[in-house]
Amino acid sequence: MQKEKCESxxxxxxxxxxxxxxxxxxIATRQFYVDQAVRFKRTAEEVQSPERxxxxxxxxxxxxxxxxxxxxxxxxxxxxxxxxxxxxxLKEIRP
Numbered sequence: 001m002q003k004e005k006c007e008s009x010x011x012x013x014x015x016x017x018x019x020x021x022x023x024x025x026x027i028a029t030r031q032f033y034v035d036q037a038v039r040f041k042r043t044a045e046e047v048q049s050p051e052r053x054x055x056x057x058x059x060x061x062x063x064x065x066x067x068x069x070x071x072x073x074x075x076x077x078x079x080x081x082x083x084x085x086x087x088x089x090l091k092e093i094r095p
Contacts, residue, residue, distance in 0.1 A: 001022075035088075035092075038092045053082055
């Protein structure tokens with residue numbers, strides 16, 4: 001995503017609103033794929049997969065560092081999102 005200097009608070013807010021829209025669309029797309037992944041998982045252990053969670057966390061922390069943003073914030077956001085998706089998946093595999 002291209003960054004550009006804004007000339008007014010309204011312009012900053014418009015940019016932020018556009019980013020928020022894009023983030024929500026990306027989260028919805030991620031959820032779509034998580035919902036597909038559950039078809040390939042048979043147990044709660046496969047859903048919770050701590051090693052996969054840690055792999056994702058390591059990857060996003062490094063990406064945050066590479067892009068100059070706070071890796072702790074990114075990790076927190078991802079852990080919240082992942083936990084939500086795990087709970088969603090668990091409802092699918094448990095009758």
